[in-house]
Amino acid sequence: MKIDFKKELAAYSARRGVFDVIDVPPLRYLMIDGHGDPNTKAYGDAISTIFPVAYKLKFLSKRELERDYVVMPLEALWWSADMSSFTTDRDKSQWDWTALNMVPDWVTDELFDRAVAAAPEAPAIERIRLGTLDEGRCVQTLHLGSFDDEGPVLAEMHDEFIPSRGLRMTGKHHEIYLSDIRRTDPAKLRTILRQPVASAGT
Template identity: 65%
Template sequence: MADKTDFKKTLASYRAPRGRFEIVDVPALTYLMVDGRGDPNTSPTFEEAVQALYPVAYGLKMTSKRELGRDYVVPPLEALWWADDMAAFTTARDKSRWSWTLLLMVPDWIGADLFAAAVRRAAAKDGRSARLDDIRWETLAEGRCVQTLHIGSFEDETPVLARMHEEFIPAHGLRMTGRHHEIYLSDFRRTEPARLRTILRQPVVDAA
């Protein structure tokens, strides 16, 4: 039986140090994506987006294993976060003003034709999923990024992000570009907040 690829082990961008910031080069990766806006704790569209992504992701995994002979672990859920005024994200934490894109990475050996077929199969099995038609297939090229591993509640991210944005990034002659990126190594639906493991990532470019 072929080995099962685990991208958390094979891609360096899925690993980050705890307690310090690291500059990494993230390769262009293809994702299933769903957009939304509002507080992820109260907005029904957030949970609907999560529920739509996983049937498609696991359908692709099974197709890859059965038809292509390549098995893999479905990568962790990820999200891009932003606000028109980023203070609403990093300081005030006004979640009602947040915009987001949920992401699930798919291997580069899977093509858009298999994605379309996976969406059709998921719809046939559960036509109630409100966001299936909103899932898109897109490549994200972040390039150079600063990231760290945060262990603890999402509410405790603010001082970590402040150090990343206001101290580490400018001190290394960099400036922020792109959107704040989080990778959820823990299932936040089943893990107590103090034990959550989240990679916090910020794309950067030279300040000059």
């Protein structure tokens, strides 16, 4: 039986026009770190490395462990010394990022090493790693539209909703790309926008 974690995990469900407060469990990811505008070779190389490794992991898991699953969508963490670069001026050159792809918790370091060894031609293969992200309490919503139109939604999340609930931002801005950018009209892109939070008093 093939598992689709998008349907199994509540963290991969969000509502447009609604900010939900959720608890995200620790999850395992393929990760590649970088800096700067995502419309660059470095970010493209990260994507062109993560998915070949992700599919090799899937096939190793299916063949050797008899545990099959749907490869998860691209995700990314974004942060900057000046968070206004996300909500107002959108200066992408100031952004740091970690490209992500979630993998099942049964993926071992040994299986990961073998998948990496099987993809030597991937352009950023020396930068990929396997790690755990523990975000805990988060606020998230579904954004429909171009990435460049996220600013007002994030401003409302950061400056209005989060403070109004007695919360403060922690961790890094997280995006989950539910649409294939290569085949989807920008106006119809579906992206989960997530921000880890904690009580303002802690």
